[in-house]
Amino acid sequence: MAGGHLHLDEMSPWSDRLHHLEVIGIVDEAPGVKTFTFRSDRDCWFRYRPGQFVTLELPAEGGPLLRTYTLSSSPSRPFSIAVTVKVQAESVGTRWMFQHLRIGARIRAYGPTGHFTHVAHPGPRYLFVSAGSGITPMMSMLRWMADCAPDSDVAFVTIARRPEDIIFRRELELLDRQMPNLSLAMIVRDNPPGDTWSGHRGRLDAARLAMLVPDMATREVFCCGPDAFMALVGDIVRDAGLDMAHYHQESFGEAPANAPSEQVPPTRTDLGEAITITFEASGVTATCEPGQTVLETARQAGVRIPAACESGLCGTCKIMKRSGRVQMEHNGGILDDEIEEGYILACCSRPNENLHVDA
Template identity: 50%
Template sequence: MRVPQPTISQPVHVWDGTEMLECVTVTPEAPNVASFCFQSPTGALFSFVPGQFLTLELPVEGETLYRTFTISSSPSRPMSISVTVKAQPGSRGTRWMLDHLKPGMKIKSTAPAGIFSSHRHPADKYLFISAGSGITPMMSMTTWMFDLGRPADVVFVNCARRPSDIIFRQRLEHMASRFPEIDLKFVVEGTDRFSPWTGYQGTFNQLMLGLMAPDYLEREVFCCGPEPFMQAVREALAGLGFDMTHYHQESFHPSLAEEAKVPTEGDVIPDEDTSAEVVFADSGVTKTCAETDTILATARAAGLNIPSGCTFGVCGTCRIKKVSGQVHMVHNGGITDDDIEDGYILACCSRPIGKVEVEA
């Protein structure tokens, strides 16, 4: 299908999440890993900062699943937007994408969101550490720097089970061959039988860190991967005296180190022994709950479906308009200050104080 292209005579508009995305290519990257490239059917451009994510609405087995994926493409290439997904054992959403999402199909998505980005922490030196599909935000940030033509000093560390599991290896090697400022370091747990491996082997540790980036104390660190991996990285850095205010991580799973820390509304602390009432204006439903219950949990208890993704204030999928009342909301960056000023809240991390009315 031919995609309309912006011309000098056409006003260029930016995709804002209201228009469906059209899948244009599916590229295998590694075993059970593929990149899905989307375009706007009307030719809208994509504006975001590298490291942000999308929440896709996937029609799986008669229901809608909301799945959050970091954008793997760069905003320096605004005609398309891509996510790279890995199907984990037992996964439904990513398995459906790999088996059923084909070029020409259209799906809904939220607009790009998230605060995990090198744009928010400009530095002369970076250390990107990732494992598995956690490489995607690092790929976006590095591609942005590469396209800019003046990349920062980046030590790029990626860990994988074996060499064939390294995602984007050829593209990263191409960028590193053009700019010596991009220093690649791959770590694998085991080797492939017919492919000799001469790089780092084993589990990422403090010794490897010191060999890969001797000046790690001077670098801004970005980390993404499974929570046990990120915990090991945090402990390694902290044990070496790293200033953890220069450490940033992306995760769509809650962790003790990344608890919600941005209170945005309400000075009253919810009390589990105090009742509250939530009015869902659009549905005409009123539900009584405890002040410690979230708006999302209360909606589900009332038989209502508010779209949600991460459920702890990162992805922004459950953003709804508060009509009246007070909530206690503590989020992890999934909503902007402008949205809050306009009366929006995140249902997954907002708790009603007294009577609250929302548009849902």
């Protein structure tokens, strides 16, 4: 840190929405998987809940890319944060990180946010089930437990294609020896010639999960991975008798049902007048066309509001509403107390009357 060694109580918490980060570590975790570790460019410590995510602003050619990544690090180690990412053929942002991020590089970040955390759903025992890079939020939660509650009762099941594809394998094996109530099961799907893997093989199904975790119906279950995998796990634990209020999954591709919204009666057509949005920080007033969101109007007016998922999940486009009413149908990217303070998500808010926002 720029100011040298400081104690935690001499530093401010990382609590603003926009942060500047510096890369301090890059580690190869598995083929096509890297962990990027960051510190703040200010003297502050990182405050978040294990399992939450951040949105990174990647300064790519042609304009910044906004990509959301789960924090694989634990808030019990508050001087740095880390994301563990897997590159795919279609992964524009992750591929940019692999090619351009080096030690000392600086990027901007928004967050942290997200509700996929055991802190929000405490229970006497847990089941973490993941496939591939879906292991990252589970690792954040397990690392926190290892540091702060090492006697936690956790059944940890993770699936990978090959043994070398198991992300965090060595650390998981170490934690399995250190945590007395951790039950670890690593399953690989393929069986290549000459492979010496002696652990579980095959695909996850109801019989295998029941064998590995016979008391799954009594656990708080967290699942992360491809949508088809999460649907499978959800069906298995439901059929095993789990109250699905105790089942939680993390996915940026599917909006949760019954998402809360700020409901207001429509007023736009009362007098047939056009609605305007005033972006106070930018000094711009623009007309909002029928059905447009605040984000769409901002883009047409040349006002930049950072946005990543654009479906009300990530919370990156959160802005303060100074006056006016909106109809906001989000998918968990904003908290009720933030709505009460006046915040809205620009991507899923449609004004019902003239609006003033801090953007």
